[in-house]
Amino acid sequence: MRKRLLTLLCLLTATRLLFAQALTGTSSSASIAAFTAGMERNPGFLTYYWDAKKGKIWLEISSFDTELLYYPSLAQGVGSNDIGLDRGRLGQEHVVKFQRSGNKVLMIEPNYSYRAISNDPLERRAVEESFAKSVHAGFEIAAEESGKVLVDLTPFLMQDAVGAIQAITRTRQGTFKLDPARSAMYLPHTKAFPQNTEFEMIITLTGDNPGAYLREVVPTPSIVTIHQHHSFVQLPDAGFKARAFDPRIGYGGIEYFDYATPVSQPIMKRYISRHRLEKKDPSAAVSEAVKPIIYYIDPGTPEPIRSALMEGTAWWNQAFEAAGYKDAFQVKLLPADADPMDIRYNLVQWVHRSTRGWSYGGSISDPRTGEIIKGKVTLGSLRVRQDYLIAQGLVGDYASAMAPASDPMMQMSIERLRQLAAHEVGHTLGLPHNYISSTQGGGMFGRASVMDYPTMVAKIKGASIDLSDAYAKNIGEYDKWSIRYGYEQFPAGADEKQALDKIVNDMHKAGLTFLTDKDARPEGSVHPGTHLWDNGANAVDELKRVSDVRRIALANFSAKKIPVGTPMATLEEVLVPMYMFHRYQVEAASKVVGGQLYTNALRGDGQPVMSIVPVQEQKRALDALLATIDPAFLAVPKPILALIPPHPFRYDPNPREVFKRRTGLSFDPLAAPEAAAGMTLQMLMNSERVSRLVAQSALDPAQLSLESMLDQLMGATWYKADPADSYQAEVKRLTDKLVLQKLIDLANNQEGTSQVRAVALLKINQLKTKLASPATNPKVAAHHLFALDQIRRSEGNVADIKPTTPQTPPDGMPIDTGQEWLLPACDWMP
Known part of the structure; x- marks a missing residue:
């Protein structure tokens, strides 16, 4: 009996504990x-x-x-x-x-x-x-x-x-x-x-x-x-109408499989991302919007940058006017009582980092429909300082302790920020990059879209450089067509597909097309008109012009490029973008070699589909590229070398912003030429590019062949006499070694085509025969001996080759592994 009472007491205690637990939250009875x-x-x-x-x-x-x-x-x-x-x-x-x-x-x-877009619940x-x-x-x-x-x-x-x-x-x-x-x-x-x-x-x-x-x-x-x-x-209501994607005009968006689609039609559905925008008067050619798109600028942005961002963002109203809206796109400063976290505010945000980096425009959208709910732009604050540094090297003249009365450097930097703001906001409106637009739009410098990556247009005026027309000052013509495609409201009863087709066809008639990241970013990419940070309708002509700008910038380079009282060693940071000023145009011109012209053509739309770049243009590009590895082009002017001492205590340079060196603390006069020559050779001898040279000459023997390209390259390096100037001669020998290493790499690339490997091996053997002749100059003799040793090692075990690791250029664009449009779309720094 006593045991039963104890058992009952335990049960009552346990019940009380369970009741107490319920009150404290472990049960849902409360x-x-x-x-x-x-x-x-x-x-x-x-x-x-x-x-x-x-x-x-x-x-x-x-x-x-x-x-x-x-x-x-x-x-x-x-x-x-x-x-x-x-x-x-x-x-x-x-x-x-x-x-x-x-x-x-x-x-x-x-x-x-x-999905199954169907009224049948069982099918769904x-x-x-x-x-x-x-x-x-x-x-x-x-x-x-x-x-x-x-x-x-x-x-x-x-x-x-x-x-x-x-x-x-x-x-x-x-x-x-x-x-x-x-x-x-x-x-x-x-x-x-x-x-x-x-x-x-x-x-x-x-x-x-x-x-x-x-x-x-x-x-x-x-x-x-x-x-x-x-x-x-909260997700938007069902009033949004999705708009179909067209590969000929750029928009990000959503895609999904629709299993309710008839077998005769594509199962993959693609729609664009866009804000919801409707006219107050749908029948009017121009009407105010029921609810305008408003972007707010981060009030933490300092002046004059804040005003520049507001002005550049406001450019988009020009595009919406072309689409039939009045004041449908507005820009305001974020009110003091507004919270940037509120989903109702599209925001341009000012962000700080320890190093220069990208800016990006992203958006929050409804994955079901593609409707953009909130646009969000992030702009890196160090961007303007890098732009200012580039302008400093081009036109800076600190003649005394006082800053110049007129500051074209700041003006150029502000112009760039306007363009940058427009670019990143464009991403939040649904638009990806359009990298072919720098070749379109009329004039010497195509500016058809703010969605391209432009570098500053530095014009030559006598023996000086002018930056007064460095960047575009308005929205581009392509941008107007793209906004029309995404946002134009068509009359009741209109066939939307036909209306959208007409917009694209009219855009093509105006000489405008669309190609984006996948066409421009890969090192071995094909189209000569798609590149980042290039300018001009013709990549070869622009490389020659940019090379002239670089020559003048280096000729004018002096201690006056930094303010009085600044350590002389910091001149190197200003020198780097001047010496490498041609870097992006080299990449653009290299795409002409083995290049192909193409469009995102649809069957029956009348666009040209694809053609190989004419042989004469490819040869012009090759000549222009070989000029960038000439020793006279690569050698750092000796007066500049005398201006740059080692960096003083507590002024250690950012390793990304200066040339790498093998000379310890002192500036390495061979590192900059090695980096620049290596850059050109890396682009010219890209595995995919040389494979296209083999293919194009097989299809058309009159086209530029790999053999012909390599013969010209060898003629500009190994088979060319050393310059009389000893510094330039050493630069040439350095470039020779880089060429040989690239040939060995091609010959041993198991991923490359067999004929590319065969041709590279032929050129190596031809060089080996030439090097067999003894040289009397000890520097040349050592140069030849090293080359023969590398060739011998390559004939045995490739792992035995131990070339000197080539110097690479200081960072141009920041390093990142992300996909620009698939993450948020980024804007890299030149």
Whole structure:
């Protein structure tokens, strides 16, 4: 009996404990009002409660199976361009919905990559059940009342949602993990708005062996604390009409498989991304918008930069006017009482980093339709300083301790910022890069689109350089056509497909086309009109002109390029962009060699499809490229060499901004020529390019062949007499060695075509025969002996070849592994 009483007492105690647990939140029997007593309630799109005693966020879910948008972002970044974890970086959007199952709520992401656009629910269900979904989180219900439930959102928020750990690992900056003990809610940026609810976390990552990038920017590099943001956003209503994508005119957007499509039609559907914009008077040729697109500028941007950003952003109104709207695109300063986290504000944000880097324009869009909900531009603050430095080398003249009364350097930098703002905002409107536009638009310097990457137009005036027309001052003609395609509203009853086709065809009649990153970025890319940071309708002519600008810039280079009182050693930072001023035009001209002209033609649209660049143009390009490896071109003028001492104490140079050297602290007079010559040879002897030379001469024997190209190259280097000047002679020998190494690389490239390898081997053997003759000059004899040794080693085990690692140019564009348009679209720094 006593045992039974003890057992009963234990059961009663256990029941009491379970009841107490229910009141403390481990059961959903409590009401939300009772459970949240004493907590701070924050009503909004998703209402949440802040439990200050436990440091928790409790989310009130009042609607199940209703889709909303979730995305993470980085509110406070690391500050390193190389790692890429910048303030304002946007994560991937996810359409999610809350689904209840018993005492649990799942946050589920449907799979919108595979759909059935059909009225038949069974047909839609068949597709839905054929592909996996993603469950982002599961929550235990802590309390409920009147159909609403309360869940603990804190564990979901306490994660590395933007992939910072992966970014640190990918860039080899150490092995890190999230430390929950040093992570917490950040309440100042945790808010609820009518259309979105925002949560921000202080996230601390700890790790071992932090890399150089982290050591540059983090006070204690083994402890990296950043702010990660979580956004829950109301999705737009069903009033948005998706617009079809056309490959002949550039737009980013969405694509998915539609399994309800008739077999005779393409199953893949592609639509563009765009803001919702409608006319107040659809029948009017020009009308105000029902709701204009408004972009807000970060008030933390200093003047005169702020005004430049506002002016450049406002250029887009010109394009919307062409599409039939009046004042449909507006630019304002973000009001003091507005919150940049509010989804209703399109934002141009000013961001700081420790090094120069890219800017980018991204957007938050509805993955179901492509409708842009919010545009977000991130502009790096060091950009303007790099532009100013380039202008300093071109036209700077610090004759005394006072700055010049008139500052063309700042004027050029401001012009660049206007163009940059227009470019990045263009991305947020749905537009990708259009790299062929620098060859179109009329005039000597094609400026058909702000969506190209232009470098400054430096014009020659006598023995000086003029920057008064450095950058475009308005929106481009292509930009107007692209906005018309994306945003023009057609009359009721009009055939939209026909109307869109007419826009594209009329654009072609105006001499404008579209080619983008995949056509321009690869080193071995094909089209000679697509390149980054080039100018001019003809790449070869522009290379010659740019080379003349470079010659004048170097001839005028003096101590007056830096202010009085500045260490003389810092002249090197100004020299680098002047010496390498031809770098991007070399890359553009190299695409003429083995180049092909093509368009994104559709069958029946009348566009030219594809043709090989005429042989005479290829030969002109080759001549212009070989001129850039001439010793007289490569040698740094000796008066400049006398101006640059080693850097003084506490003025250590950024290694990216100066030439690499093998001479210790002192400036290496051979490093700059080696880097420049190596750049030209890398582009000219690209494996894909030389393979096209073999193919084009097989199809047409009159075309430039690989044998002919290599013969001219050898004639400009190995088979050409050394210059009388001893410095230039050493530069020539250096270039000779680079050519030989490139030939050996081609001959041993197992991924290359067999005929490329055969021709390269032939040229190596011909050189070997020539080198057999003894040389009397000891420098030349040593040069030949080294070359014969490299050839001998290449004939045996390729691993035995131990060439000197070629010097590379200082960074032009920042280094990054991201895809520009697939991440947010970036704007690299020249």
